[in-house]
Amino acid sequence: MTIDDGNKSDITYVAPLLKQYGFGAAFYITEAGMRGLGFGRKKSVEAVERPENFVTWEDVRKLHEDGFEIGNHTELHFNLRELSKDQIRAELEHIEMRCREHDIPVPTTFVYPGSHHSIEVVEVLEEKDYLFARRGVGPEFPDNGQGARGPVYNPAEDHPLLVPTTGYAGPEWGFEDLVWAVEQAKDGKIAVLIFHGVPGLHHPWVITEPSDFERYMKYLKDQNCTVIAMRDLAKYVDPSQGPKDPYEPIQRRLALETAAPKSD
Numbered sequence: 001m002t003i004d005d006g007n008k009s010d011i012t013y014v015a016p017l018l019k020q021y022g023f024g025a026a027f028y029i030t031e032a033g034m035r036g037l038g039f040g041r042k043k044s045v046e047a048v049e050r051p052e053n054f055v056t057w058e059d060v061r062k063l064h065e066d067g068f069e070i071g072n073h074t075e076l077h078f079n080l081r082e083l084s085k086d087q088i089r090a091e092l093e094h095i096e097m098r099c100r101e102h103d104i105p106v107p108t109t110f111v112y113p114g115s116h117h118s119i120e121v122v123e124v125l126e127e128k129d130y131l132f133a134r135r136g137v138g139p140e141f142p143d144n145g146q147g148a149r150g151p152v153y154n155p156a157e158d159h160p161l162l163v164p165t166t167g168y169a170g171p172e173w174g175f176e177d178l179v180w181a182v183e184q185a186k187d188g189k190i191a192v193l194i195f196h197g198v199p200g201l202h203h204p205w206v207i208t209e210p211s212d213f214e215r216y217m218k219y220l221k222d223q224n225c226t227v228i229a230m231r232d233l234a235k236y237v238d239p240s241q242g243p244k245d246p247y248e249p250i251q252r253r254l255a256l257e258t259a260a261p262k263s264d
């Protein structure tokens with residue numbers, strides 16, 4: 001269970017509900033929202049967000065104290081494919097420094113801003129000893145940015161720094177998609193879920209309504225799912241194991257798809 005971007009609902013709604021269910025989760029924090037800045041869509045950062053719609057570092061510390069994982073989602077949420085390795089490092093280290101300042105453990109897991117990943121970012125994460133990093137649903141599944149199904153995480157194949165998203169909540173993703181994601185979580189495979197604001201007071205393209213979120217959590221409980229934070233994957237998966245070429249499993253899946261006969 002992963003919750004991105006530090007929406008205020010993390011602290012006002014999501015964490016209390018998850019606690020009630022006894023679920024673990026990782027909250028991926030960036031300063032893009034809390035400082036009133038845009039989410040790095042342009043390299044020149046604009047003041048376009050309302051900071052009151054986002055958590056503060058005091059809120060983040062409270063999430064940690066409540067037992068949730070705090071993960072790294074970079075300082076300003078840029079597309080890391082457009083940055084140099086030094087700039088990528090700086091983006092990561094800013095969040096690490098803020099965690100230290102607020103007595104929060106330095107993150108060991110990461111989420112790619114805007115799902116933009118590359119071998120350069122994987123290499124920086126590897127150098128910095130990150131254990132797991134989550135990408136989006138692509139390139140195997142289409143992503144129109146409004147919620148989507150994605151690959152199930154298969155620890156026997158996938159690189160731990162390119163963990164795919166199985167269910168990306170948004171207006172075009174709903175209860176049937178959650179059921180589908182949970183059905184994939186078998187034979188050692190793991191369904192990885194992303195939520196943003198519940199509801200988000202900004203970025204309406206990725207919101208989840210509280211009534212839907214509650215229904216989803218109840219379903220996970222009824223299905224007896226083990227709902228955990230990213231860091232707790234280490235109890236089930238050895239993060240030091242992975243394919244030599246991190247992109248090999250993704251390329252193999254894409255090749256299989258292209259080779260498959262089309263059926264009308």
Ligand SMILES: [Zn+2]
Nearest residue numbers: 004005113114
């Ligand atoms: Zn994000």
